[in-house]
Amino acid sequence: MSLELKAITKTFGSLTANDSINLKVETGQIHAILGENGAGKSTLMNIVYGLLRADSGEILIDGKKVEISEPSDALNVGIGMVHQHFMLIPVFTVAENIMLGHEKSSKFRVLDLDQARAAIRTISEDFGLQVDPDAVVETLPVGIQQKVEIIKALIYEAKVLILDEPTAVLTPQETDELLNTMRDLKSKGTSIIFITHKLREVRAVADQITIIRRGKVIGAVSPTTSEAELASMMVGRAVDLAPAKYQHETGGAILEVKNLTVRDALGTPIVKGVNFHVNSGEVLAVAGVQGNGQSELARALINLEEHIEGSILLDGKEIRGASIKDSLHAGIAFIPESRELDGVIGSFSIAENLILDLHGQAPYSKGINLSAKVVHSEAEKRVTEFDIRTQSIMDAVSTLSGGNKQKVVIARELSRPIKVLVASQPTRGLDVGSIEFVHERILAERDAGRGVILFSTELDEVMALADRIAVMYRGEILDIVHSNVTREELGLLMAGVTSAKAGA
Amino acid sequence: MRKIRSNVQKRRLQGVIIVSLLSSLSFLYFGFLKPGKDVTTFGFVLNNEWVIIKEWVIASQTGARIFSAISLVASAIAMFAYKKERTIVVPVAVASFGILMSFLTWIASGKFIPFTGLLQGGLLLSIPLIFGSMSGLVCERSGVINIAIEGQLLASAFVSGVVASVTQQAWWGLLAAPFAGAAISFLLATFAIKFSVDQVILGFVINVLVIGLTDFLYKKLLIPHQNTWNSPPTFEVIPIPLLSNIPVVGPIFFTQSIVVYLMFAIVAGVTFALYKTKWGLRTRAVGEHPTAADTVGIDVNKLRFRNVIFSGLIAGIGGAFFTVGFVGAFGKEMTAGAGFIALAALIFGKWSPIGAVFAALLFGFANNLQSTLSIIGVAIPSEFMLMVPYIATIIAVTGLVGRVRAPAADGIPYSRGGAH
Numbered sequence: 001m002s003l004e005l006k007a008i009t010k011t012f013g014s015l016t017a018n019d020s021i022n023l024k025v026e027t028g029q030i031h032a033i034l035g036e037n038g039a040g041k042s043t044l045m046n047i048v049y050g051l052l053r054a055d056s057g058e059i060l061i062d063g064k065k066v067e068i069s070e071p072s073d074a075l076n077v078g079i080g081m082v083h084q085h086f087m088l089i090p091v092f093t094v095a096e097n098i099m100l101g102h103e104k105s106s107k108f109r110v111l112d113l114d115q116a117r118a119a120i121r122t123i124s125e126d127f128g129l130q131v132d133p134d135a136v137v138e139t140l141p142v143g144i145q146q147k148v149e150i151i152k153a154l155i156y157e158a159k160v161l162i163l164d165e166p167t168a169v170l171t172p173q174e175t176d177e178l179l180n181t182m183r184d185l186k187s188k189g190t191s192i193i194f195i196t197h198k199l200r201e202v203r204a205v206a207d208q209i210t211i212i213r214r215g216k217v218i219g220a221v222s223p224t225t226s227e228a229e230l231a232s233m234m235v236g237r238a239v240d241l242a243p244a245k246y247q248h249e250t251g252g253a254i255l256e257v258k259n260l261t262v263r264d265a266l267g268t269p270i271v272k273g274v275n276f277h278v279n280s281g282e283v284l285a286v287a288g289v290q291g292n293g294q295s296e297l298a299r300a301l302i303n304l305e306e307h308i309e310g311s312i313l314l315d316g317k318e319i320r321g322a323s324i325k326d327s328l329h330a331g332i333a334f335i336p337e338s339r340e341l342d343g344v345i346g347s348f349s350i351a352e353n354l355i356l357d358l359h360g361q362a363p364y365s366k367g368i369n370l371s372a373k374v375v376h377s378e379a380e381k382r383v384t385e386f387d388i389r390t391q392s393i394m395d396a397v398s399t400l401s402g403g404n405k406q407k408v409v410i411a412r413e414l415s416r417p418i419k420v421l422v423a424s425q426p427t428r429g430l431d432v433g434s435i436e437f438v439h440e441r442i443l444a445e446r447d448a449g450r451g452v453i454l455f456s457t458e459l460d461e462v463m464a465l466a467d468r469i470a471v472m473y474r475g476e477i478l479d480i481v482h483s484n485v486t487r488e489e490l491g492l493l494m495a496g497v498t499s500a501k502a503g504a
Numbered sequence: 505m506r507k508i509r510s511n512v513q514k515r516r517l518q519g520v521i522i523v524s525l526l527s528s529l530s531f532l533y534f535g536f537l538k539p540g541k542d543v544t545t546f547g548f549v550l551n552n553e554w555v556i557i558k559e560w561v562i563a564s565q566t567g568a569r570i571f572s573a574i575s576l577v578a579s580a581i582a583m584f585a586y587k588k589e590r591t592i593v594v595p596v597a598v599a600s601f602g603i604l605m606s607f608l609t610w611i612a613s614g615k616f617i618p619f620t621g622l623l624q625g626g627l628l629l630s631i632p633l634i635f636g637s638m639s640g641l642v643c644e645r646s647g648v649i650n651i652a653i654e655g656q657l658l659a660s661a662f663v664s665g666v667v668a669s670v671t672q673q674a675w676w677g678l679l680a681a682p683f684a685g686a687a688i689s690f691l692l693a694t695f696a697i698k699f700s701v702d703q704v705i706l707g708f709v710i711n712v713l714v715i716g717l718t719d720f721l722y723k724k725l726l727i728p729h730q731n732t733w734n735s736p737p738t739f740e741v742i743p744i745p746l747l748s749n750i751p752v753v754g755p756i757f758f759t760q761s762i763v764v765y766l767m768f769a770i771v772a773g774v775t776f777a778l779y780k781t782k783w784g785l786r787t788r789a790v791g792e793h794p795t796a797a798d799t800v801g802i803d804v805n806k807l808r809f810r811n812v813i814f815s816g817l818i819a820g821i822g823g824a825f826f827t828v829g830f831v832g833a834f835g836k837e838m839t840a841g842a843g844f845i846a847l848a849a850l851i852f853g854k855w856s857p858i859g860a861v862f863a864a865l866l867f868g869f870a871n872n873l874q875s876t877l878s879i880i881g882v883a884i885p886s887e888f889m890l891m892v893p894y895i896a897t898i899i900a901v902t903g904l905v906g907r908v909r910a911p912a913a914d915g916i917p918y919s920r921g922g923a924h
Contacts, residue, residue, distance in 0.1 A: 051799070051920060072801030087796035089789050090912075100789050101800030103782040110780045152800075266514070 001062055001078055001159035001191060002027050003048070008057035010043055017043040018054070019215040025160065025191050025208075030182060032194045032206035032223075034234055036431035038401055040215040041195045042084070045162050048193075049081045050074045061160075075101075080153025081162040086145055088152075090138035094131055095120060098152050123151050127184060143174035150181065154190075161185065162193045167201055168429070172459060172491065173289075179205050197234070197431065199227045200460075235432050250467070251280035254451040255301075255420045260310035260320075262296045270296045272475040273310065278420065278451035283442065285454045285466035285483075289494050293475040294455045295337055298424040301453070302327040302334045315419055328357055331419035335409055335426045337455075339402070343409040346398030350390060351379035353397050354412050386411040387437065403434025410441055421445050424455040439465060459487060516586045523599040524579040530603045531572035534610035535565065542614030550620045550755040551743070567609035575602025615880045622876050623869070624756045627764075628830065630868025632657060632839065634767055635822020636846025637853065637860040638774050639685070639815040644855060645778065646811040647791040649915040651707025652692050654843025655714035656816055660684040660823025662718045665834035666726075668736030668827065677736055677828040678763065678821070685820025686813050688714065693812035697805050700917035715837060722836050738832045739763060763829035766821060774818075775857040787811060791911035794918040804918045819843075855911060867893050 003025040010018040017040045025031040035041045046052040048059060050068040058065055061077055068074050074081070088097050099116040106112040117133040124130055129147045137145060146166060153161050163182070167175045182192055182205050196202060202209055203223050211218040211233045218233050231239040255278045262271035271293045278284045286294055300308050303324055312320040319330050328334065336342035344353045355364050355375055363374045379393040388407045390400060397408055406426065413421070423442060427435045442465060446452050456462050462469055463483065470480045471493040478498055481489070544564040549555055578599035582592040608617060636653040643650035663684035668677025691710055695701040726734040739761040748758040757768075778784040786807055789797040794804045827834050845867055853859025870893030878886040 049799070070801065071799045075801055081799070083799065087793070087799045089793045089796055091792060092789070096785060097796075100785060100797065101802055103785060105782055109782070111782060111785060 003079070003160045003191065003193075004060040004063070005044070005048070006058040006060065008044060008047060008054045008059075010040075010047060010052065010054050016215050018047070020057070021212070021215075021217055023210055023217070025193055027191055028186055028189050029207040030186055030192045030194055030205050032196060032202040032209045033212060034196060034199075034202055034209055034230060035212035036197055036234055036433065037403070037429070038431070039212045039234075041212055042164060043215075044212070045081065045164055045193070045195060048074065048079060049162065075156050075158075078157060078159040079162065080156055080158025080160070082146065082149040082153060082164065082166055084165040084168060086149055088137045088145060088148060091136065093134050093136055094140075094148050095133040097137055097148060098133075098155055102156070119155055120151060123154050127151075127154065127181070127188070129181065141174075143170055143177065146170070146174075146178065147181075150185075154185075158190070160191045160193065162195070164195045165197075166194070167196065167198060173495075175201065199230050202230065203227065231432055239432055239436060248281060248447055249449070250282045251449060253277040254280040254315055255453070256311075256313040257301075258311040258313070260297070260300060260308065260312065262293070262300045262305050263307035263309075264296075265306065267307070270475055271300065274472075274475075274477045276470055276477060276480060278453055280419070280451050281446055281449045282467045283446050283452040283454055283465050284480075285456060285462040285469045286472055286477075287456065287459065287462045287469055287490065287494060288472035290457050292472045294457075294472050295424065297472070298334075298337070298422055298453075298455045301422050302332050328416070331417065333413035333416065333418040333421045335406075335413060335421070335423040337424040337428070339405045339409055344397045344405055347396055349394045350383065350388065350397055350400070350408055351375050351393040353408050354379050354382050354415070357412060357416065382411040382415065401431075401434075403430050403437070406430060406434060406438065410438065414441070414445065418445075418450060420451045420453065422453045422455075425457065426454070427456075427458065427461060435461075459490060462490075463487070513586070513589065516592050519592055519596055520579065520582045520586050523575070523582060523596050523603075526603050527572060527575040527579045527599055530606045531569065531576060534568035534606045535572050536569075544609045544612045544614070545616045546619045547616060548620050548752060550618075550624065551748075551759060553749050553751045553754045556751050562609060564609045564613035568606045571602045571606035571609060573602075575599040575606065578602060611877065611882050611884070612880060615882075617880065618876070620752050620755055622872060623752070624759075625872040625876065626865065626869030627756055627760075628868070629871050630864045631764060631767055631825050631829075632822045632842045633846045633849050633864035633867055634771065634861055635819055635825065636843050637850040637864050638770060638857065639819035639822070640847055640850040641774065641778075641855065641857055641860060642787075642811050642815040642818065644850065644914050645791045645911055646787045646808045647794060647911060647913040647916065647918070648693070648696055648808050648812050649703040649707065650692065650812070650815060651704055651847065652688060652710040652843075653819055653846050654839055654841065655707075655711040656685045656688045656819035657823040657826070657839045657843050657846075658711075658718055658837070659688050659714045660820035661826040661838060662721070662823075662834055664820075664824035665736045665827035666733055669733050672737060674737045674739045674828040678739075678824045681824035681828075682817040682820030685816035685818070685823060687816070689812045689814075689816025689819075692816075693809045697809050697812070697917065700919070703915050703917075711843070718834075719836055722834065726834060734833050736828050736832060736834075738828050738830065761829055763821065763825045770818060770821070771857060771861055778857060788911070790918075791913055794913050794916075798918075798920065808918070851910075854909070866896065869893075870896065 005021055005023040008018050008021045009016070021044060033041050043052065047054045048068065050071045050073050053069060059068055060066070066077050068077070095113050095116040098120055099111070104112045104115050120131065120133045129151055131144055131147050131151065137148065166178060170178060179201065182194070186192060194206060206223045208220065209223060209225070209230070210220050211230070213234060213236055257274060257276050259273050259275060260271060261269050261273050263269050274297065276284065286297065288294055296305055299305050301312060303320065303322055308320055310320065311318060314330055314332065317330070319327050322330065340346065345356070355378070358364055359370060364371060376393060382388070383390065383393055386407045388404050388411065390404065397405060400408070421442070426438050430438065442452055442454065454462070454465060466483045468480055469483055469485065469490065470477045471490065472478070473494065473496045478493055478496065542564055543561050544567055546560040548560065549558050575598070578595045582595035582599065585592045585595060636657055639656060640650045640653050660681040664677035664681035667680040668674050688710060692706065695706050696703045741759055741761055744758040748754040778787065786797065786802055790802065790804050790807050798804050826838055831838070846864065849863035849867055850860045852863035853861070874886055874889035874892070877884070877889055
């Protein structure tokens with residue numbers, strides 16, 4: 001089944017999210033739509049799926065015009081969608097989730113779960129998507145949940161499948177598996193619209209690539225186009241994908257962690273007696289698959305965790321057990337994993353967010369009063385220095401894009417006198433332009449002689465920025481390697497295979 | 505998974521410790537420290553059940569010791585079950601029963617306790633609570649907070665009383681009541697769903713509105729014209745043949761009026777429908793993750809609207825119980841907070857129908873225990889007895905029930921704009 005979009009336009013107030021977009025997805029092809037966050041990809045797909053209505057334009061299926069004003073219309077014409085944030089009910093079983101919306105009942109109007117289980121098994125076998133129909137969704141790993149979403153679309157007999165940023169939440173292994181599933185679906189005649197901003201994946205599976213920037217189609221290219229070219233089309237200027245490594249001075253140990261154990265509320269160790277150090281003027285990356293204790297280790301470094309044992313020496317002084325405030329003021333900058341939850345207060349203004357850490361001291365406060373004048377003039381300076389794109393420093397942070405929120409966090413954290421920067425997944429969910437900015441700032445801190453600890457699950461990022469790489473697996477640091485390691489070696493370590501075992 | 509299991513274990517341990525402590529306390533206090541020298545008499549026969557024993561007389565001190573010993577044994581079994589990582593519900597229930605009986609034999613030393621009557625009265629007091637909690641359940645499982653249960657009950661009690669008085673037919677009162685409940689629901693649904701008004705505030709406002717309106721009409725209409733407007737006939741008790749002759753159980757469950765039998769049917773029906781039918785699956789889906797339901801073609805707000813109206817129908821029957829089912833006249837603010845206790849029962853019961861019913865029964869029983877004890881004249885002030893069910897609730901919630909998880913989208917208005 002082919003899907004064609006003709007001159008789709010959608011505006012929200014003064015913002016044109018989609019500006020006369022034309023697109024044709026051929027039968028049995030994988031059509032990638034590439035664009036930065038906020039380029040209008042999701043809006044376009046929500047229009048195709050009936051969650052939003054276009055102001056103007058047409059949707060054609062196999063050359064015939066169709067009206068899609070509700071998700072049920074899309075389902076009826078054979079369009080399925082796997083949303084970026086899964087549309088699964090966490091407390092339901094797989095079978096219940098999949099039957100929802102087109103339930104079959106047996107005698108006495110009792111839901112026919114057996115029929116749903118059987119249908120799931122058929123799809124599972126046909127497409128190689130193994131899931132247990134009776135598992136409760138919230139207990140499943142993200143990768144499996146995504147399979148459930150795909151089965152859900154296929155069970156409606158979707159002939160065009162929209163995948164909205166499907167790899168954003170996946171580990172490298174799960175991503176590879178998904179790409180294989182996509183090839184498999186394609187070979188069985190399903191057309192796929194693949195929405196993403198990850199260049200490597202696009203080039204690996206797409207038959208056609210359409211690039212969208214600021215709501216407009218910039219161009220349609222073939223997957224043989226180079227990554228650099230794709231990136232520059234996406235961002236609108238030349239982009240430095242991997243910042244060049246250059247010689248820099250490295251000093252002595254600025255942060256030493258000895259025998260650090262972090263336990264959860266029940267006393268189970270999440271981080272198990274790790275030892276490492278960071279030198280000044282060095283980036284130490286902590287790599288590993290999500291959920292191997294990295295988040296807890298990062299939080300423990302500023303005493304954000306409840307149960308910490310061992311020793312954290314900052315410039316020779318013990319800071320374990322200090323208050324969070326004292327840890328920050330001792331010279332640690334912290335970029336938390338979740339900007340929205342831990343990095344900023346959404347309803348506060350940009351100016352207020354920029355002084356969350358220093359509001360209690362001069363020159364920002366006098367007695368019990370905040371000095372608005374100083375707060376504002378300082379905020380103006382930071383906004384310029386860190387290129388925070390906003391109308392006014394008085395705007396609520398929640399109105400900013402992800403990239404600009406992260407800039408607010410970084411601006412605040414780097415404005416204290418610091419010795420060490422702890423950055424936890426600092427580029428997660430950001431667009432290429434913002435990622436570039438964050439990388440530059442991290443390297444600038446390194447060059448200024450700070451120690452940087454970068455927690456990241458993105459292998460490319462780790463390889464590009466790190467001087468040394470510590471790999472975490474099940475709460476332990478398996479090995480600390482030099483950054484000239486290969487992707488394969490790193491991949492093995494992340495899967496828990498040490499070189500000693502690999503050599504044996 | 506490991507973490508979930510150990511949380512369960514932690515909660516079980518708390519539960520075991522609490523019942524063990526209470527059992528030991530009751531063994532010492534009721535059995536030894538304050539010895540009652542007299543005998544306690546339990547009465548079992550109310551109507552014309554087959555008699556096994558009519559009365560049971562026991563030396564109160566010995567009785568207290570025996571029952572406490574039973575609860576101590578049950579506590580030990582609970583401990584054993586905890587060690588084996590098994591559920592502790594049954595031994596804890598037995599232990600609680602033992603503690604209660606020990607307390608009764610001790611406190612009623614030298615007196616007569618109408619045991620069957622105590623339970624029967626407890627059930628009667630919990631009927632409006634059960635109707636109310638079913639009403640709340642149908643609303644909240646689909647994602648609309650229902651604080652207006654009190655208003656639904658009161659409005660329908662009023663309407664059913666008036667209609668039954670005017671027609672002099674209890675049946676007409678029962679038929680009219682659901683419409684009154686649904687009318688209140690219509691207000692709730694319109695403002696909560698169409699206009700996205702804060703549902704907690706809205707519920708309170710509706711309650712105040714209904715209280716004001718019924719107070720006004722009561723004063724201006726029902727009091728001056730008592731005979732025309734406020735003398736509803738009540739339903740007669742219909743004993744079910746054979747079943748009503750079973751000792752203890754018969755008078756409690758099978759010697760009741762039509763409203764109570766209707767309640768049994770509604771509880772069974774709602775439970776079945778919620779977990780086994782298409783309506784139930786969709787209701788739960790909409791209450792947990794409305795966007796997900798929308799993307800598979802379910803009209804979220806339409807379903808919620810229907811459920812809120814449906815909840816009014818259920819609460820309406822509960823309201824009718826006050827006038828045509830039990831009392832036989834409308835009284836000023838006669839629901840007296842039953843709607844709020846029903847809401848508490850719903851939450852205590854973890855938003856499950858069976859849980860809510862048990863919680864409502866507990867509240868009703870404790871309330872009746874308090875009035876029974878004050879009638880037979882015991883030393884404890886009845887105000888303290890009134891606190892007991894709520895203290896028991898706090899203990900049960902912290903020790904046994906664990907973290908209560910509301911439907912994820914409860915109280916959050918749905919619009920597609922919100923999905924972005």
